[in-house]
Amino acid sequence: MSNKKVILITGASSGMGKLSAQDLIKAGHTVYAVARSVDKMKDLEALGGHIMKMDVTDEADIEAAVKKVIEEQGRIDVLWNNAGYGLYGPVEDLSMEKVQQQFEVNVYGVARLTKKVLPYMRERREGLIINTSSMGRKIYTPLGAWYHASKHAIEGFSDCLRMEVKEFDIKVVVLEPGMINTGFNATVAQNFSYESKNGPYKRLVNGYIKQMENNPTPGSKPEVISRTVLKIINARNPRTRYLVGRGGKLLVGIRRIFGDKFFDMMMMAAMR
Template sequence: MTQSRAILLTGASSGTGMSSGSGKATALRLHRAGWPVYATGRNVEALADLADEGITVLYLDVNDEESMTAAVKRITDEHGAVGTLINNAAYSLNGTIGETPMDEVRAQFETNVFGLCRLTQLVLPGMREQGGGRIIMMSSIFGMFATPGRGYYQATKHALEAISDSLRLEVAPFGIKVVVLQPAPILGGFVPDSVADLGMDTHDNPALYRDFWEHFVDWHQAYRLSDNPPLRGKIAVRAENVAKVLETAVSTPNPRIRYRLGMPPRLLPKMRAMIGERGWEKFVRAFFPIP
């Protein structure tokens, strides 16, 4: 069976985390390189510009089994199987560990972890049948460590790292490769203008960390898309850079296990090993917003 070149990309329509924008950039880059791309999202209208480019756009919600099954079936009918799955759909939940309602925590894991796992399960039979395939997981620098205010989101990225490592070894005998991307924060993603933008109206005792959240909002202004970002913004990456690396991960015969985009993901693990856990905690306290 000839291996499919069809690419199923999730999360192309929108994003509320620092990775928003990379989905569309990736769809465009891969399409222009000649790959058959199926760009998917919950808001198909927001994908109109991709459709105008000739990219196939589909409704897919990783919390909706029917939509995932329909997307995989269509690609299988047209190409024999999904050739590459890019698990890009995710969002970032803001909130402290003690005050975030558990229904929001569960929703975060449903989208960022469980939905991703189910879609992966749906594409694997076709990949095994054709004797190969590729699954690319969009992780984050925060799959390496965690900071205050986004612990549950960062926990989903830690989970993704573990799932990817297990899956890689499980599917290797079938010729399927699993690749992880760990980008630094991406310029131009969702940047809050106020504490109200963080969406924590339902959290217990929202005034408990008021000063911290005000600092949190101010701190993230460095990650707005601009030609000359402030210092923290200079170590971030752009959506186009993510798309370029994703193209490499899709097309190279022997991709890396992990692609670390930007200086921080390459430097910080070595730094943590060198300075030890207490030294690392001092660094996190010095660099990131802390209550």
């Protein structure tokens, strides 16, 4: 791939996606930033980026976005599947409708867009796909079963895809953010199962709510993600995984060294 790359980024209206899009534009790349809210990306357009509305659960949106990039640039060098959110609440309480939506965005959206982009990368016999997972693939928290399950799915999907497309010189990389200061926690709060406060899991649920409200854990600045994405894009042979951000390596290390039962106790103690 040439030094100047055509990059398609989902979830670029806020957080690490938006900041990284800004830095990639400043670095001279041709960036197509997509999200459901175009208004929140006007500043990216002012910097010289291309912005488009795209809901990753909408096949027509995906088709139109990919078609536009190909018509204007003739190629897509880098696809960063970054859109996603966290659904938290007891497994028993959360409706399957909410669960389905979690997977529609976090997993099926990644699959839909990847399938649309792959033929163009395969034809040119080069490309890079970055899939945003989470340290939540290697650790876990109470009430996060569906979110963590979606990230496990992304990792399995990425590993299999990496082997399938290797012969076409397409690279697949998994980005595993730890705690990052973005809008993720606000989205978790927005989608949290507050109706469970008086249900059978109320002790755990109320502990989790208290933890969210009174003990916000500071994360790394989103610049750590931007720097990592730039590093991945510039690497001749990037690693298959990048675990970055506050708490990631520490928590993964604690689980690996002390085992699941100790990690269970540690997580449950944090909810008291």
